[in-house]
Amino acid sequence: MAPGASSMLVRAARRALASSAATGGGAWRVCIVGSGPAGFYTADALLKGSPDVRVDILDRLPVPFGLVRYGVAPDHPEVKNVTERFTGIARDARVRFAGNVRVADGAGLTVSVDELRARYDAVVLACGADGDRALRLPGEGLRGVSSAREFVAWYSGHPDCARAGWDLSRHDTAIVIGQGNVALDVARVLTKRPAELASTDIASEALAALERSAIRRVIVTGRRGPLQAAFTTKELRELSKLDGVRLSVLLGCNADAGSHGTADDEGGALSERALAALSGEADRPRRRQAELLRKLWLESVGGGGVARQFEREIVLAFHMQPVGFEPAGVDAGARAGNGGEVAGELGAVRFERTQLSPDGRSAVGTGEYERTPCGYAFRSIGYLPSALPGVPFDARRSLVPSAHGRVLGSADAAAMPLPGLYCSGWYKRGPSGVVLSNIGDGAETAAAILADRAAGTLGARAGTDGAARGGLDAEGDGSLRALLAGRGVRPVDFAGWERIDRHEREAGAASGKRLRKVVAVEDMLRLAREADD
Amino acid sequence: MSLVRALLTAGRSALAERGGVAAIRPFSRALAQPVRITFVDKDGSEVPVDAPVGKSLLEVAHENDIELEGACDGSLACSTCHLILDEVSFKKLKAPEDEELDMLDLAFDLRKTSRLGCQVKVSPELAGMRCQLPAGTNDMQQQ
Numbered sequence: 231m232a233p234g235a236s237s238m239l240v241r242a243a244r245r246a247l248a249s250s251a252a253t254g255g256g257a258w259r260v261c262i263v264g265s266g267p268a269g270f271y272t273a274d275a276l277l278k279g280s281p282d283v284r285v286d287i288l289d290r291l292p293v294p295f296g297l298v299r300y301g302v303a304p305d306h307p308e309v310k311n312v313t314e315r316f317t318g319i320a321r322d323a324r325v326r327f328a329g330n331v332r333v334a335d336g337a338g339l340t341v342s343v344d345e346l347r348a349r350y351d352a353v354v355l356a357c358g359a360d361g362d363r364a365l366r367l368p369g370e371g372l373r374g375v376s377s378a379r380e381f382v383a384w385y386s387g388h389p390d391c392a393r394a395g396w397d398l399s400r401h402d403t404a405i406v407i408g409q410g411n412v413a414l415d416v417a418r419v420l421t422k423r424p425a426e427l428a429s430t431d432i433a434s435e436a437l438a439a440l441e442r443s444a445i446r447r448v449i450v451t452g453r454r455g456p457l458q459a460a461f462t463t464k465e466l467r468e469l470s471k472l473d474g475v476r477l478s479v480l481l482g483c484n485a486d487a488g489s490h491g492t493a494d495d496e497g498g499a500l501s502e503r504a505l506a507a508l509s510g511e512a513d514r515p516r517r518r519q520a521e522l523l524r525k526l527w528l529e530s531v532g533g534g535g536v537a538r539q540f541e542r543e544i545v546l547a548f549h550m551q552p553v554g555f556e557p558a559g560v561d562a563g564a565r566a567g568n569g570g571e572v573a574g575e576l577g578a579v580r581f582e583r584t585q586l587s588p589d590g591r592s593a594v595g596t597g598e599y600e601r602t603p604c605g606y607a608f609r610s611i612g613y614l615p616s617a618l619p620g621v622p623f624d625a626r627r628s629l630v631p632s633a634h635g636r637v638l639g640s641a642d643a644a645a646m647p648l649p650g651l652y653c654s655g656w657y658k659r660g661p662s663g664v665v666l667s668n669i670g671d672g673a674e675t676a677a678a679i680l681a682d683r684a685a686g687t688l689g690a691r692a693g694t695d696g697a698a699r700g701g702l703d704a705e706g707d708g709s710l711r712a713l714l715a716g717r718g719v720r721p722v723d724f725a726g727w728e729r730i731d732r733h734e735r736e737a738g739a740a741s742g743k744r745l746r747k748v749v750a751v752e753d754m755l756r757l758a759r760e761a762d763d
Numbered sequence: 764m765s766l767v768r769a770l771l772t773a774g775r776s777a778l779a780e781r782g783g784v785a786a787i788r789p790f791s792r793a794l795a796q797p798v799r800i801t802f803v804d805k806d807g808s809e810v811p812v813d814a815p816v817g818k819s820l821l822e823v824a825h826e827n828d829i830e831l832e833g834a835c836d837g838s839l840a841c842s843t844c845h846l847i848l849d850e851v852s853f854k855k856l857k858a859p860e861d862e863e864l865d866m867l868d869l870a871f872d873l874r875k876t877s878r879l880g881c882q883v884k885v886s887p888e889l890a891g892m893r894c895q896l897p898a899g900t901n902d903m904q905q906q
């Protein structure tokens with residue numbers, strides 16, 4: 231058990247008191263769609279703000295915790311400690327969890343947002359971002375080009391990607407397009423010694439593929455310069471300390487030729503003068519990151535001395551904008567006009583070199599091109615929230631239009647909030663920030679709900695006969711519970727998840743892993759029900 | 764309130780049984796007097812507490828119902844235990860390691876005297892320290 235157990239008990243006690251204080255009726259219901267950090271932190275803020283609230287949390291998977299389980303890297307177990315906190319929230323008597331309940335159009339085994347709105351005072355969409363942003367470049371469909379999101383989901387044992395599979399034994403070079411933390415996670419997993427991953431909760435198939443991997447070099451490319459990179463200093467430092475892995479920093483030059491540029495390349499983004507300009511207190515994070523990059527860059531340029539022995543290399547290459555993917559085994563002539571769709575296996579990525587626009591915000595092509603041979607390319611340019619039937623969606627921004635957590639009627643600036651419909655987390659803000667970002671976010675959304683309740687404008691359960699139909703724990707014909715049963719959906723409650731969890735830990739202990747994840751949904755469902763009737 | 768107390772005590776002895784911080788604290792320290800420090804909440808209200816020597820500020824905050832998150836349970840992976848210390852106390856402490864600074868860089872309302880509450884242990888020379896909770900946690904400067 232984690233050292234925070236005692237504080238969890240205090241919190242549980244505080245909640246127990248709060249709920250026992252809630253004498254008399256007055257219970258009101260909130261349904262949260264999605265059991266990631268945003269779902270749990272929104273629930274937490276609601277529980278603290280209202281003793282008589284009832285919160286039902288739904289997830290399309292039988293298991294909770296969203297990207298903490300299926301995104302956070304297997305070698306970052308400490309980040310996953312936050313699930314202890316979520317477990318404390320889930321055990322509050324006012325909270326129900328129902329996994330294996332997908333919110334969609336209400337057909338088949340799904341339930342629609344409108345059906346939820348008819349049963350709850352408020353519905354919070356906290357369903358994250360499970361789509362991919364595409365580059366829309368020629369050759370993107372070649373074998374070997376894939377999304378970092380799918381790769382991460384695969385090594386995390388996500389049921390959706392169980393069969394995806396990557397044969398990493400065929401080529402020695404991989405390119406990651408994008409320079410956020412997800413890109414660095416992918417680079418680290420691809421280069422770290424598999425033995426160091428063996429005891430984590432990484433999916434067994436992924437570990438086996440990594441053990442057979444032929445990849446020796448991973449080039450992580452960004453369109454802009456080193457001061458614009460989205461990764462955090464913590465992840466960068468970790469990359470620089472991997473056993474047997476060299477980290478090189480390239481400033482806008484040919485990654486394949488391995489040249490490193492000179493001190494006056496690149497308008498001196500990492501020059502001492504540039505760093506000195508970042509002297510304000512508010513610049514501290516940027517300055518510290520730039521200092522680390524400068525140190526790594528000098529080490530890469532300097533190179534000399536006794537060459538340390540490295541098994542693998544990660545290259546951070548800046549000012550490189552991909553313009554197309556080329557198939558393997560095509561001669562230079564055929565390569566020239568790659569307008570149409572190409573089939574076959576990836577052989578190289580074509581890049582255009584860039585420089586920063588004067589305002590530093592965007593990368594502008596310089597008209598110089600280069601071609602980097604590789605067998606794998608991972609797009610790591612962002613996760614995308616998906617549209618839900620019955621909910622407005624701003625397709626241009628790939629986001630639900632919202633203000634302070636209230637879903638708006640349309641993307642129009644003057645649009646009014648839809649009564650009783652809210653959003654939180656990545657579904658509200660788009661895919662950025664860390665677990666911590668969802669705390670303030672959940673608090674904001676909960677505050678909007680509580681304010682609307684106080685003002686009497688929740689107005690959910692509207693469009694119905696006005697009867698309070700009830701959620702997961704209600705007996706009535708119109709309750710969500712009855713609706714799900716009628717459709718043949720068999721929700722997994724929190725106790726069911728805890729049975730899966732126990733099984734995973736026991737199986738993990740038996741095989742020397744932190745835990746051994748169950749991957750197939752059918753297996754999860756079977757385990758969840760083992761103690762049932 | 765008694766329920767809280769009971770659970771708190773249960774939690775503490777559970778911690779001791781597991782051979783946690785309390786159990787391995789050296790004899791001399793175990794005898795040290797608790798140290799009076801003050802948490803200053805987001806709204807400016809002050810909560811003076813008696814902090815046992817050797818505990819982290821995060822643990823002390825939790826034991827006194829101060830709303831400090833601590834999402835990663837003190838393993839330097841989240842920065843949700845961010846506290847802003849008074850300058851005098853800050854200077855008494857050994858400078859933070861790179862790893863702590865890396866996490867602080869992600870914290871909202873970062874100041875010169877910011878520290879991670881899970882990394883600072885209570886010691887007698889910190890008597891009188893003031894620990895301010897940061898203004899909020901919703902804005903992220905990082906992409």
Ligand SMILES: Cc1cc2nc3c(=O)[nH]c(=O)nc-3n(C[C@H](O)[C@H](O)[C@H](O)COP(=O)(O)OP(=O)(O)OC[C@H]3O[C@@H](n4cnc5c(N)ncnc54)[C@H](O)[C@@H]3O)c2cc1C
Pocket residue numbers: 263264265266267268269288289290291294295296297298301302303306309331332333334356357358359360382411412415613654655656657662663664665666667668841
């Ligand atoms: C690869 C990766 C690594 C990361 N590493 C870190 C890290 O080390 N440290 C850190 O602080 N942060 C990290 N993050 C960020 C962190 O994971 C996110 O900030 C956080 O998970 C977002 O929370 P969320 O609740 O909005 O979304 P999610 O965590 O995605 O949760 C959404 C939930 O909704 C469910 N859902 C989706 N659609 C439906 C539907 N139609 N019906 C019902 N349920 C649905 C999903 O199954 C999921 O459980 C990482 C993110 C990624 C992608």
Ligand code: FES
Pocket residue numbers: 821832833834835836837838839840841842843844866879880881882
């Ligand atoms: S509790 Fe996570 S860094 Fe302190």
